[in-house]
Amino acid sequence: MLKDTFSNEKRFSMRSIVASFILVTNAFVWYFYAFYVLTEIMRTVELTSIEASTIWILNFIGAAVFALSGAAITSKIGRRVMFLLVWMLLGVVFSFFPMLLDVSMTLDLFVVSFLFGASFGLGMPTAMAYFADSTLTENRARLGGIIFLGIGLGTFLLGIINVAEIATKIMVLAILRVVGFLIFFLIRPAESQPRENKSLSYTLILSQRSFLLYLIPWVMFCLVNQTSAPILMRFFGEDFVNIFAIIEGILAGTFAVISGFFCDRIGRKRLSILGFAMLGIGYATLGIFPPSLPSWYFYTLADGIAWGIFYTVFFATIWSDLAYGAPSDKYYALGGLPYLLSNFLRFVLGQYIAETISMYTIFSLASFFLFLAVIPLIYAPETLPEKKIKERELKEYIEKAKKAKKKHT
Numbered sequence: 001m002l003k004d005t006f007s008n009e010k011r012f013s014m015r016s017i018v019a020s021f022i023l024v025t026n027a028f029v030w031y032f033y034a035f036y037v038l039t040e041i042m043r044t045v046e047l048t049s050i051e052a053s054t055i056w057i058l059n060f061i062g063a064a065v066f067a068l069s070g071a072a073i074t075s076k077i078g079r080r081v082m083f084l085l086v087w088m089l090l091g092v093v094f095s096f097f098p099m100l101l102d103v104s105m106t107l108d109l110f111v112v113s114f115l116f117g118a119s120f121g122l123g124m125p126t127a128m129a130y131f132a133d134s135t136l137t138e139n140r141a142r143l144g145g146i147i148f149l150g151i152g153l154g155t156f157l158l159g160i161i162n163v164a165e166i167a168t169k170i171m172v173l174a175i176l177r178v179v180g181f182l183i184f185f186l187i188r189p190a191e192s193q194p195r196e197n198k199s200l201s202y203t204l205i206l207s208q209r210s211f212l213l214y215l216i217p218w219v220m221f222c223l224v225n226q227t228s229a230p231i232l233m234r235f236f237g238e239d240f241v242n243i244f245a246i247i248e249g250i251l252a253g254t255f256a257v258i259s260g261f262f263c264d265r266i267g268r269k270r271l272s273i274l275g276f277a278m279l280g281i282g283y284a285t286l287g288i289f290p291p292s293l294p295s296w297y298f299y300t301l302a303d304g305i306a307w308g309i310f311y312t313v314f315f316a317t318i319w320s321d322l323a324y325g326a327p328s329d330k331y332y333a334l335g336g337l338p339y340l341l342s343n344f345l346r347f348v349l350g351q352y353i354a355e356t357i358s359m360y361t362i363f364s365l366a367s368f369f370l371f372l373a374v375i376p377l378i379y380a381p382e383t384l385p386e387k388k389i390k391e392r393e394l395k396e397y398i399e400k401a402k403k404a405k406k407k408h409t
């Protein structure tokens with residue numbers, strides 16, 4: 001079974017797969033913890049609303065701009081492993097910057113926020129492309145699900161560490177990146193190469209019909225999810241929402257693995273439609289019964305399942321599938337922009353949204369737009385080859401026939 005999983009069209013070394021797991025997991029956990037450290041620093045400094053918004057603007061814009069730039073650089077130089085090593089080393093250096101600068105000064109805090117975002121964005125598309133080229137189309141979703149389960153566990157473990165001092169938190173942040181760099185360096189992974197070396201421009205990628213049919217619903221989901229978050233916080237209370245966010249994170253990590261298994265069996269398109277439908281029903285339930293605790297339980301379950309699917313499909317799998325063998329760095333860079341920019345809207349305009357849009361209105365609109373997002377997916381192509389689906393179905397049929405024959409003889 002393991003041999004079938006990792007060596008159907010070409011043989012991949014377990015070393016490259018482990019390296020990609022460490023690479024992606026370490027980067028995401030580092031960024032989430034850096035986000036937390038930045039938030040804690042901001043609480044110790046008196047900031048105006050404009051200054052706080054500027055900090056988040058610099059972080060998200062830095063991540064987005066450097067993601068696009070980093071993907072363009074690796075598309076030209078082609079040496080991903082060397083680029084990734086330099087990127088992780090820069091992450092170690094930037095982790096120490098809050099200790100080198102006076103973060104009580106607003107300007108220095110601007111610099112730290114920008115560097116955290118830029119450090120994450122610079123190599124993230126290349127890390128995801130390295131992961132994609134270290135896998136096969138028919139096992140990519142499963143491995144992606146395992147990676148995001150690892151991200152969830154890593155983030156959870158760091159979250160329960162009770163560290164009071166900001167300086168200690170910065171040290172944890174730096175150590176996290178150092179460990180990732182050392183493991184990746186010691187593994188010495190082989191250079192992963194796409195089947196085709198020709199890299200497309202961003203303009204050509206955005207003109208592809210199949211890419212847009214997946215990008216549009218992804219953009220709609222990100223906007224709906226992040227604009228509704230401030231209203232949930234205001235209505236239910238921050239502590240209540242945070243407790244359920246932990247439960248939802250556990251559900252998302254678990255369902256990332258489960259959805260990865262089904263993505264590689266029945267395809268990405270069907271699972272994506274299921275995720276949007278589940279979340280649409282969840283928001284509709286909150287809109288009809290907002291004060292009801294059972295409706296919140298159902299929404300948490302629906303949101304956890306949907307995020308598990310979206311982690312697997314829209315973070316790990318679909319953008320590489322749509323590259324069809326070409327370098328996928330730029331595909332991942334463009335695919336990551338909706339998530340970054342929707343976070344920008346949440347943290348910069350969240351308070352304004354919560355004050356101007358009523359709870360009943362936002363949940364009804366969220367449900368409507370999520371169901372509307374299913375329409376492009378209906379016309380989107382299935383990126384898991386039909387041949388692979390038929391081969392797996394035939395193999396399962398043969399195995400069942402053998403078991404039935406053995407049972408009756």
